[in-house]
Amino acid sequence: MLSLRKSVWFGFHKVNHSDYPKKQGLYDPHYEHDACGMGFVVDVGGRKSHAIIEQAMQVLLNLEHRGATGSEKNTGDGAGILFQLPHRFLVRECARQKIKLPQPGEYAVGMVFLPTAEESGRQCKRQFAKIIREEGQSLFGWRRVPTDNSMLGASAKASQPVIEQVFIRRGQDVSDELDFERKLCIIRKRITKAAKRGIHERGTFYVSSLSCRTIVYKGMLIANQLSAFYPDLRDGDVESALALVHSRFSTNTFPSWARAHPYRYIAHNGEINTLRGNINWMRARESKFRSKFFGSELHKILPVIDSDTSDSGMFDNVLEVLTLTGRSLPHAMMMMIPEPWTADQSMSAEKKAFYEYHSCLMEPWDGPAAIAFTDGIRIGAMLDRNGLRPARYYVTKAGLVILASEVGVLDVPPEEILCKGRVQPGRMFLVDTESGRVVDDDELKRAVATQYPYAEWLRNNQLSLEEFPSPPDTPVQNSSTLLEQQHAFGYTSEELKLLITPMGAHGEEPVGSMGTDTPLAVLSERPQLLYNYFKQLFAQVTNPPVDAIREDLVMSTDTTIGPEANMLEPAPECARQIRLPSPILTNEQLNKLRHLGDAGQGAAGVKFKSITLPMLYEVNGGERSLEAALTELCRQSAAAIAGGYGVIILSDRGVDKDKAAIPALLAVSSIHHYLIREGTRTQVGFVVESGEPREVHHFALLLGYGAAAINPYLVFDILRDLTAQRHLGVDIDHTISNYLKAINKGIVKVISKMGISTIQSYCGAQVFEAVGLREDLVDRYFTWTPSRIGGVGLEVIAEESRLRHKQAFPEGSEPEQSLIEGGQYQWRRKGELHQFNPESIHKLQHACRTNNYETFKEFSALINDQSRQLHTLRGLMELTPLAGPIPIAEVERASEIVKRFKTGAMSYGSISREAHEALAIAMNRIGARSNTGEGGEDSERYTAEANGDSRNSSIKQVASGRFGVTSNYLVNANELQIKIAQGAKPGEGGQLPGHKVSAAIAKVRHSTPGVGLISPPPHHDIYSIEDLAQLIYDLKNANDRARISVKLVAEVGVGTVAAGVAKAHADVVLISGYDGGTGASPLSSIKHAGAPWELGLAETHQTLVLNNLRSRITIETDGQLKTGRDVVIAALLGAEEFGFATAPLVSLGCIMMRVCHLNTCPVGVATQDPELRARFSGDPSHVINFMNFVAQEVRELMAELGFRTINEMIGHTECLTMRLGIEQWKARGLDFSNIVHRPAMPDTVGRYCQIKQENEVEKSLDHTVLLERCKPALEHGKQITATFPIRNADRAVGTMLGSHITRAHGADGLPPDTIQLTFKGSAGQSFGAFVPRGLTLTLEGDANDYVGKGLSGGRILVYPPKDSTFQAHENVIIGNVAFYGATGGEAYISGIAGERFCVRNSGVLAVVEGVGDHGCEYMTGGCVVVLGPTGRNFAAGMSGGFAYVLDEKGDFIIRCNRAMVEVTGIDDASEIELVKNMIFRHAEYTGSRRATEILVSWDEMTSRFLRVLPNDYKRVLEGEKGSANFALPVVEMRVKSADVSG
C-alpha cells in the first residue's frame, strides 16, 4: 500500500488536468491555495432568461479585483459559471448536428476537457461511449464547444484543452431525474478513473459537469475573458433561472483549467484546513457504505474523493455522494459544515440533536468558507461557523436575488430593492425556484432537523462517560518505581519545574521568551522524543487562525469514541458511541472505558467492548524488535476489530528492565494508517494510555495522528508526588484538573492556530510537518506527512528509546537519584546545546563594545563551526566556490551591504524605550532599517535630533492589533510591514498585560494606561489571499512612497503563500524562521510551531522562480541570523535582505535571561520598569559594530566564492553542498538536495528583485480625481464640497487623499469638515480607511467590508439612497470589520453593519443601527452606540471604551461575552446626555428615521439602553477620578435649527 502515497497524493501532476510543474525541490503543487470572489443571481420564481446569465457575468466582472493574474497580465487564475441546462439553445445547436434532443430531464450534457493530442482525445471519447453503454444509457453524440482564445495569455493558451459537450440519453430503467444523476455520477467517475489510467501523453481530461440539470462553463480565465472565450454564453438562447459565478485567486500562477470553479454543485471561497483528516476518514468509512439508491453499484462511485482535485473539489465530491444517496443539499451542507452547537444556549433542542447525531457520522470540514451551492433547482449559500468570508445579498421587488462576496456587483436602482442582507456565520440562505421563495435559515434547518427523531436516537444509543459506574480498581501510583519511570520516559528536572509544575499549580501553559536556539531533534546529540521531530502547521494568509479564547463559542473539545456505522443512511445505531467531553482522560475515566461491556460494569446499551494492547517492545532487540512489535500491534488491532472490540487501549504500562515503551506516536500513527489501508479504521477508536506525553505538543500530535483520547498516567503520578511534597500549593484534585485545563486549553490553541475549531475534525488531520524523518519511515508510519530533508529511520528511534531506557535501568548500577537537567529552555552546561551560551554571548558583547573584529571572529567561529557540534541545518552546509576567489577589494563595500540589514520587529512595550531607540538610531546612521514592531511609535521620533540622528523606525509594522496605526504613523514609514505571523508563535496573537501599559506606551498605542491590550491571532481584515491584496492596496494608498512587506513564517507550503503575496503586489516578502525571538509565547509554540528558515526561504525562492514572480518581489529572511556566514547562506538560498533581532539585542547588553514576559530584565533591555531601564548600558555604536562585522564577514566569504555583489550571489545554490562525511548518528541521514535544488528555468526568468510591482494605486479614484479636486484644501485649507458616483471596484476611497492631508498638516490634519465629499452608489472595500481629521466622507448607498479601517480623525457618514423604500435599520448597509483599529474620528451608519463592527476601535465615536457577531471585539477605546440588534459574542476581549446598546427585545445579555465587561443600565445624567447627543447627531447627519423615532420617545427609550463597560477600564477610570464618574467622551454639539425632538 505504500504506492498509495505516490499515486493518490502526488498523482495529479503526472497525468491529468493540469500542467503544474512537477514536485521538485521544496516546491510541491499540493500546497496551492486559492480564494476568490463568488456570487449568484437567481430568479426566485424560476423564470428562465438570458438576462440572468448576463447579470451573473456582470457580477463576475465586478468581482474581478478579487481574482488575480500572475506574471502574465492576461492569464487569470480561473473563472467560471454554472447554470441550468439551456434547453432551447442545446436543442438548436444539436439540431445542427442532427441530434434531436428529447424533453428536459430526459437527457444530460457533459462539459468535457479533452487532451489536445487527437489520438488521446479520440481514445477518451471511445472510452466514454463504452462506459455510457455499459451503464445502460445511450450516447447522442458530441458537440465541439466554440471557443475564442485570442485574448488569452500564453500559458493559459498553451494549456488549453479541447472542450466538447457530450449528450447522453436517459436509459429506459432510470426512474427519475435524481436516479439519472446517480447514473451520470457513476459514468463520470468511471470515465475519470479510466482516463487516468489510459492517457499517457501530457494533457488534460476532465469532466467539468455531467448532469441533466446543470452545466458549467469555466477555464483558466480572467473574469472578463469568460464570455469572450465561450461565445455560447453570449447567445440569447442560453437561458437559465439561476447562475453561479466564481473568480479565482490562486497563490501560484500555474495553469489549471480544471481547478477553476464552479465545481458540479458548489463554488467555494475558502479552504478546508482539516482536509487530510477528512480525506482519510472518508476513505476509512467507505467499507461500511451501503445505499439503497446505488445498491450493488455503490463501489463504482468509490473512492468518493477524487484525489486529483482541490479541497473545494473534494468537498464537492462528498457533497455529491451525500445528496445522491438521499440527503437534501441543505442537509448535506449542515453535516459537512455544522454550526457550533456544543456551547450555543440559544439553539433549539432538535437542531442540537441533529448536529450531535451527525457528529457521530462525520467530523466537520473545518475552515473558512463561503459556499454557494445548487442542484439546478435550489440555490443557496452558507458560511462557516466563524463567518470568515463575506456574502451579501439583495432581494429585489421583481423577485431577483443577487448574492455575492461584495455588494454593488450589479446595479439595481434603489427603489427596486426589497431588502439587503448578509449571510451570517454558520447560517444558510436558500432560494427554492420550485416553490418560488426565499427560505430563511431557521425554517430551512428546522425542516432538516426534524426529519428524523435524532434526539430519541441519541438518547437510546449514545452514552456519556459520566453515566458509567466507576469500576472499583482504578490503579494507583507505585511510588517505588516513579523515578525509574521518569527516567525511562526521559523526563528532566527542567520539564518538572518549567512545564508540569506550572500547569498543575495554575492551570496555564507556561510562557517563555527569546525564541529557541537549540538544535533540531535530528541534530541533537541527546535522545529526543519522537514528538520533537514534528512541527505544527499554522494558518497564514490563506485562512486565519481563530482566537480560541475570545471566540471560544466556535470551539469544541467534544469528541466521540466507538465504532462508526454506515453514514449514508440515517439510522439510530449510527449514534451508538460514547461521548467524551475532552480527549484527555483521567485514570478513572480510562478505567471506565477499560471495563466496557464487562459483566456488571458495562453501562446498559454499550454494544461494544474495549481491549488493551501492550505498547511495549524488547528494548535490546533494537530496530528489528521495534518493527516487529509494531507489526504485531497492527495485527492485534485488526484481530480486535474482527473480535468485535470497538475501543482499543494502547498501553505502555509495564516498562521494566527488558521492555521499553514503543513511542506512543509511532504506535498510534502506524496502526491508524494500517487500518485506513485495511478499510476498517472507523470500526474502532483508539485510546492511548502512556507515560510519555506531558506537554501540549505531545497531545496535539497523538490526536492529529488518530488517537481519540489519551491518558497520561505518569504525569498524573508526578503531579501526585509533587502535591504530596506540597510543591504546588493546591490539593491533588485541583492539581490534576489544573493540568487537564492547561492541556485542553493548549490543544485548543494549537488547533486554532490552524484555523480549526473542533477537536473532532483535528483528530487524524495530520497538520504537521516532519523535520528530520526519513522518507521510508514517514511513508510507512506517518503516511502523507511532508518530510523534506530525510533524516532518521526506525533504527535511530529505537536507539533513542534505548538510551532513555538505560537511564532507568543502567547496566550494573543504580539509576541516578535525581533527573537529568534538560536544558531545553534554560542553558545548562550538561544540557542541550544553545547557540547563545555564556561563551558566545560574552564574545559578541565584548567584540561589539570594543569594536574588535578579531573577537567577533571568535564569536562567529563559535556559531559557524559546527564540525563538532551541530546546531542548525546551515551548519551542515559547505560553501563551494564555482570559480576562483577574487580580491576582497573588488567586493561590494560593507557600507552598501549593511543597507540590506534590518533589525527585527520588536515593539516598544516588549523592549524598553532605550533599547528601541538605540536600534533605530544605529540603523538610521548606517542607512539600514529598524522596525517599530507592533505598538505604534511616538510621533516625536519622526523629527530628527539636533545631531542628525533619527529615532524614527524606517519600517513600521502593521500587525493584528493595529495599535497606533494612524495615518501619521503610516506616512512616516519607508516600509510598511504586514505581520502575518511571528516565528516564535505563528498563528497566535499576543497580550500586553495591564501592568506593562505605562502612560508612555498607552500614548503610542492610543490606549489607556493600566488597561491590558490584546492582539488577536488573525488580522480581522485578512481572512484570505484576496483580503491581503486589499490590505496591501490600502497601505499603498495610505503611503504611496513606502514599500509594502509581508512577514510570513516558514512552514511547508509557505512558498505558494509567498507566490500569492507576490501576486497581491507586495514589494517584499519576509520568511521568518520558527526559532526567532519573542517577548512572550507559550513554550510549546516557541519550540514546535513553524520550520527553519532554510526550508522556508528555499521553498519560497524556488516557487517564485518557477512562477516567474521572483523578479517582482524582494525576499527577506530572519530567524537567529548571527554571522556573515548565515547571511551568505541565506543569499545563496534566495534572500536579498536580512533581519537580525536577538544578536543586536545581545550586542546592546541582553544576556538571554528569557524573562522578557516578566518585565524583570535586569539589563534594561526588555522591561518597562524605570529602575531596571536605568541599568541599560547599550549604545547605538554597539549595534553598528555588529552590523559592520557581519558585513565584513560577508565580504570575506563573497571574495572566497568569487561574487562581487550580493545580487550576483542570490539563489546560487550550486555553491552550497551538504558537508561530506557527517558522522553524527542522526544527522547522517539528512539529504539537502531539495533545499539546494535549482528549478530549471530559462535565463530570462529573474532570480532577484528587478521589476517594480505594478502600482494599481495610480488608477484609484483618489489619484485620478479626488486629489486634484481637493488641492485647494490641501494647500490652502480651503473648504471643498463635492459629490461623485462610486462603485464596488472603487476601493480605499479617501485613503490617499487622507495621506496627503497628513503629510501636509501632520497628525492633527485639517479643521473638521474642511473637505466634504459625498459618494453615491456602492463603495468598494476599505471606504475611508485611515482618513484623518478634516475629511468627511458621506456615502449614500452601501459599502463593503472594512469601512473606516484605521480611521484617524475623519468622519464617515453612510445612509441609504434617498429614494429607497426599505427600512434602513432592518437592512445591511456596510460590510464586516468596519472601523478596525480606528484611533479617532466619528462614524454614523444608518443601517446594519456586518460582523466585527468597531473591532479593536480605540477612539472612534460611532452610531449604527445594528451589528453582526463579535461587535466591539478587542475594543480599547472610543464609544459605540448601537440602535438595534447585535449578533453573538458582543464585546469579546473588549478592554476599553464604552458601548451603549438599545436592547428592545431584552435578550442582549445572552449575546454579550461578559468575560471582560459588565453590562448595566445607564442612569447617570451626563451619560444619558452623551448617548442622546450622539443619536441626535446621527439623526442630523444621516436623516435616520430610526434615530428620530428614538429621540421622539427618548424618555422611555433611555431605560432600554444598556451600557457595556470593560472591568479593567472601569477600574482605571474610577482610579483616576476617585469616584464612579467617568471621563466621558466629549461630543461637540452643533445643533441645527431643525427640531428633531418634536
Add this chain to the structure above:
Amino acid sequence: MGKPTGFMEHPRSVPMVRPAVERVTDWREFHGHSDDTELQNQGARCMDCGVPFCHTGNVLGGAASGCPINNLIPEWNDLVYRGRWREAFDRLRKTNDFPEFTGRVCPAPCEGSCVLGVNDNPVTIKRIEQAIIDRAFDAGWVMPQPPSGRTGKRVAIVGSGPAGLTAAAQLNQSGHCVTVFERADRIGGLLMYGIPNMKLEKSVVQRRTDLLAAEGIEFVVNTSVGRDYSVDRLMGEFDAIVLCGGAARPRDLLLDGRSLSGIHFAMDFLHLNTKSLLDSNQRDGRFLSAKDKDVIVIGSGDTGTDCVGTALRQGCRSLVQFEILSKPPETRAPDNPWPQWPKVYRLDYGQEEAAALFGRDPRTYSIMTKSFVGDKDGRLKSVRTVGIMWSKDENGQFQPVEIDGTEREWRTQMVLLALGFEGPETEGLLTQIGVALDDRGNVATDEDKMTSVSKVFAAGDMARGQSLVVWAIADGRHAARGADKFLRGGRT
C-alpha cells in the same frame, strides 16, 4: 521561577557575624551564619537566568568564569528560596562531592560571573552552598552510601587532597576498591594542612574523611609512595592508579640573604601551625611562631592571606604584605569585563583583620623585594625593596621597571614566602613511575586524564598546576570517569 523580582527587593548580604578583633583571638571558623529568612531572600535574588553563566566553568582571560564543576546553582538557589532544602541538597551533591569545602574556601568564580553582577552585586552563591551542606549534615541527610556491589578492581589514589578524595569517592561509588595513600599523618592534603582552621575547620575535613571510610575507602597515612611503599608494589597491586600529589614545589625568592633564618615558605608555616593546633592545641610549641615579630608576607594570594590570618592569631607585632602587581581597580577594568573573573580590589578576611588591628590594609602594591638583610647571627633583620611600575616591553609584555628613589628597608624578623607553586615534586614517585611531563612541568594527561603510563591517571594540581580546590574536584571527577572507563574495558 525563583522570585522574579527578588533581586530588586533584597540587597546582597553576606553575614560576618564575628567581628575581626574578636575572631583573631581564636582559631575557630570565621564564617557567619544567616537565618533561614535571610538565606531565602538571598536565594530569591537569583534570577533563574536563561543562560546562567554561574555554572559554566569556562576559562576566560586566564581565570575561571563560572563554576568549574558546573554546580546546578540556579536550581538549588530556587529550591532554597522555596525552603526545599532537602532537594537543594540532592541537586548540590549531584555535581559536587564536597560542598562543605568549596562552600568555605572557594573564591567563588560563580559569583564573579553571576549575571546579576553585570550591574549589581552578585548572588551569595557560596554562602547558600555552605548553608545547604551544613544543614544537610545537621539534619543527618549526609549518610555513608556504600556502593551496592563491588567490581573487584583495585584503585590506588596517591595524595588525599581535594582531587584525590574526589577521585576516591567517585571510584568507590562505581564499585571499585579504593586505597588512598597520604604521606602526612592526617588525610586531607591541602584541606588539612594547607588551609588554616579558621577558614576550614578541620573537624569538617575529618567528618568527610570518616564518611568516605565508612563507604569503604581505605586510607593509608604516613606513607610516601615511592619511598615508604614501592612503585613496583603499587603497580603490581592495583588495577589503576590516580596520582593526586598536588603542586607541592613552592616558588622561591633566591635573593641575597635568602639563607637567613626567619625566612619560611608559607606552606611550612601553615602546615606546622595546624598540626600543632590539632595535636596539642599548640601547647607542643612545634610550629613557626610569629608572636611579637614584625612579619612580612610576600605575595597576596589566598595563601598569603592565610599567612596573614595565622600570623595575626599567633600575635605578631606588625604585619605587612608585599604585592609586586599594582593595586587592582575598585571596579572592573575595561579589559576585564563581566563575566570574566573580576580582577578588582578585595578585602579578604586576613586583610580585614589586619586592618582592624593595625589600622590599615597590610598590602603594599607595586613593590619588589631586592634583598634580605641579616644580623651577625644570621638572623633576618630587614628586607630591602624598591617600588616598581609596569610597562610594556618591545614584545608587548608587561615588565616591572624600578623607580629610582623608592628604595626602602623594612624591619622584620619573619618573612613568609607565599609566591605560589612551581609544579609537582618530580623526584621520587613521578620519576620512578616514569610519567611524562608537559612543557610546564606538570604531569601530562590525555582526554581521560591518563598519563603516558597505562593505567596511571593524574588529577588536580599535579596535572593542572596550582589552582583552586574546585578545579581539583572537577579534575578528580574527570580522572575517576577516565579510570572507571579504563577499568570497565572502555579503553585499552
